[in-house]
Amino acid sequence: MRLILGLLLSFVAAVPSRAEPSTHWAKAGETALTQTISRLVKDYAVSEKPTAILVVQGDKIVTSWGDLDRKINMASVRKSLLSALYGIAVTDQRISLTRSLAEMGIDDKEPSLSAAEKQATLRDLLTARSGVYHAAAYETREIKKKRSARDSHAPGTYWFYNNWDFNVLGTIYRKVIGEDIFAGFERRIARPIGMEDFSKRDGRYVLAPESDHPAYPFMLTARDAARFGLLFANGGRWNGKQVIPADWVAESTRAHAHTNRGNRGYGYMWWELSADPWGRGGAYAAGFGGQIIAFLPAKKLVLVQTVDLQANPKGVRTSTTIELMKKIAAALAE
Template structure:
């Protein structure tokens, strides 16, 4: 009996020691996994969204040497009735309104401040669209009807084999992908764990093998499609996205601070949702699109690309929101009205006719509830009309 007890104690001590060694060896990965699993907790979400570099691997995006471009103040606007209640209900962390290039409202909430580098989530997709348009004009991409595998051969044999670049830009790849953030085992959450544990996003994309529709046949929002676009651009240029984004998009805008991307374990930027920057810098990007790709006298994104990418060209259903090349077009939109959109309430709303840009960042845990997105668009339109 004593012998069995001694062996039990020894085995227990050995297992405890092994757990401690494993914990020390993998402490960074374990910490990141824990951070992902608590990222959206009510007590943490606001701080997490302003400090994503505490939880994930990152890569910088140099702001360049240009002086900070000025966003001059305009006459302060009065927000429409109900805006205060909306700000609280939607857990808004910042609201910035530009009219005719002037700041007419800027406020920060939930204990955040103007210097916070805020997570874009899927607003980052619209940034990649801008970069794509520039490189298409420069000739790095021969045609949007080329197969993605022509530039990203690692995708041969995957669910993306046979899909064109245009299919992927419009979210009509047909790839099977579960984007349910509330399902622990969904593809989007599996992808998040790959990112947190330092895995390969390229490998994750290449490992997708199932299709639910033929490319181009049906629209379905699939976030990993944007990573594939990043693979295409890297294959076409031989350069990484942060360097390209810095040179082609970020540096000409004269941002206040250098942004950063979340990254995987291979240093590949999380281009589908990992861009982090200040609210005023999101506004500079929005202003550039409001001005048809021009900013302070420089044509940054080709005008034709701005027009094509922000037009509802994807085969969405009549009662669905419209979609272009990684840009959203709200229902009932008038010409020149479109938006970048991210989960948990992130928006860059643009109305070219009214010369309005509205940046909203938030930590809205109810963002997927019925009617929330529509109410957000309605409030942004009300702000536009109040100018």
């Protein structure tokens, strides 16, 4: 009997805790560590005034602040959400990263694309190196001012945070792959990972007079955004199922281009977190005003922030949020 009991106890000890939440997020038990992290988040939230902050590790909420179930326009986080859909499509061989704009029949309003611009590939678009500097929808004033002259850089040679690239990727997904972005995200990602709030009605297309290619903003709650972050922290797996191909998770979140933003690495519409001090494989999706989904695979740690820019017009600087994550990661390492 003692032997059987010992074997059972050994088996239970060997079974790992869940890596994903079930229907709803559960909260971690209160410890000195969670209290420390809660203080860090509270002090930050009082100062920066986000709509919500959520810190999760594995299947548990470590701490939170604000309205976790409030849907917020995640701005440029949309790009990383679309990148995940591309990972599925590329792996299923429905499209190739080497296909050019010319091969896919992509152009735009006058002044239309030159022959050289049409040589940009899908990979160039994903890494913001298309060399196409056509006017685009949903651009900030800063980006409009910084946009280079047409045909000033060959495709694949120069990084620029270019909404034309990102918007055209939305057009290509709908045209070549033949699926609505928001319906595809709901069916292929949101439902499989148990998002509590998202539906395809939480996305919309935004056009501008200068371009044929619309932006595609998503509305997400913090608790749904955290599931997406944890999906990537888990290498694309959820409850034993490979929702996003593991190779794509690794490939899309590593640096393919060094940028003019503090030499930060840019992947396939993800920002890389360098290995030091994070551990390998960390990355984040960032949107205007402080929207962020950041993850550290080595710690199964996810930090999500949403910011309602009507309530907080100044927003929150991404660098400030990354500093908070550094403090949380340091606390976990102690």
